[in-house]
Amino acid sequence: MSIAWKEIKKNKMRFFILGSIIFLVSLLTFIISGLANGLSQDNAALIKDLPSGQFYINNDAEDNYNLSRIDHSVQEQVLNEHKNAAALSIQMGFLNDESDKQRSVAFVASTDSKLFESVAPGEIVLDRSLEKDGVKVGDTLTLKPFNEPLVVKDFVDQKKFSHAPVAFLKMEDYKQMYRTEEMQLLFIPGAYETLNFKELQSFSNKEFLNTIPSYSAEQMSLNMIVWFLIVISGMLFGIFFYMMNVQKIGLYGILKAIGVKTGDLFKMMWTQMLCITIISLTLSVGFSQLFKEIAPKDMPYHLTNETTLQLSIVFLVIGFIGATLSGLQIKKVEPLQAIQQGEV
């Protein structure tokens, strides 16, 4: 028999209130981190969906891939040594359709690689969002400002960079249009150590994402909200159990007097914390999945099971810490206190 559960049953209202606060706070946390993740997907799916590895740019580029020019000989050497590696360039630009409607895109060109789309000269492969925008396979679009005609070959899912849909170009087309011989970046999937090239600077996928101007600002503010909510829910647990424990000092005293172990009183509190948290989390996980279904289609909402699980564990740990800290007073309760205080 569990007296922890009996107390919950007898004081339903109290625990219901705590449970619904935890439910609301965790639901909000799930939704906001779904949005944060969705936005980051919308911002930079091109990079996010790459396998983890290392990006390299020129040292002189000062963290800005746009200013980077990879030396030919270095590129050759790296591509020879690493089969899966690719050299690539990213340029923000515009595509105009026949009616001269302008769309901002991110042009991406790369050496042959499984990681990036390969296209034939004079053709482009576009992110699917442009298809919804009315562009069709076979359309001829004009690359501004060079007035180069390009034929739409195909659409691919989830390729975004800096909130713009990606347009994959043939590398030779890119070099010719932008009048350059060098690529901006090297990417080596699966590499973790820094290559020993004096002139290259390395970035992990995450570090590279943070060099996209809007990316870190967006993610930082949303992640800050998420962590604030988590801390708040920890404090809620702490405060709630603290107030309940203060009310129960007399009871704890009498239980200690008749010989209940202090450890058992802690177990009682932990059981209650677990019950409430698990029920609330289950509900808010359910609702956050439901939100996926009912959220407007163009709302960037992307909540992975992994994130949900991670956040749930964080909530449990935080609740445990909050309850335990506030429960330290149980240790100090003297059995006599209750008896001298009179009626419980």
Next chain:
Amino acid sequence: MEIFKIAELRKTFKNGDVKEEVLKGVNLTLKEGEITALVGPSGSGKSTLLTIAAGLQPASDGNILFNGHNLTSMTSEEMRSIRAKKFGFVFQFAHLVPFLTVREQLSLMLDVSEVRMKNEKREQEIDYILDCVGLSHRKHAYPSSLSGGEKQRVAIARAVIHKPKVLFADEPTASLDTKKSKEIMSLIQDLTKTLNITTLMVTHDEDMLSFVDHVVKMSDGLVV
């Protein structure tokens, strides 16, 4: 047989720089199965003596021998275990657990004292003791729905259900009227005789002394 022996027990309370000696060398012996009443003026140290004897607060000096064990040299965990298994407590107020029914209060006490028995036997014990205190019909009631006298009877049932060796009672009838008080006293008397429990109780009420075997008078921190 002497089951409980208090020798030269002293207790000093410190209030800042002021030291107050509340017990000044108390000697007291309890005989198995008998009820001993502590009487004396307010502030003479009765409650202090009772709570130290029951292991609820430490002594400053002296010895307490229970069944050959010296309680004053025990660790707090050993003391807790003795309280759980060998002692029972009744106080002026019932101090019941507000969210447990009468049956659950008694069941909890059996858990705490680590009495191992089959569920069936356990229910029998609970029914038996509830019958003794005349509360069989209130088995599933919560404390908030019980009268003062009923609560006190549940407290007594809880204090003896695990068949302790010693029962400590500090003014168990102080919150009740004379008629109820006498009922409670005669209940304590009956139960302790049937279960062979040794009892140390504090009382202010002369009327209750007819139920006890010995009366020990205290005055100013000493037995007189």
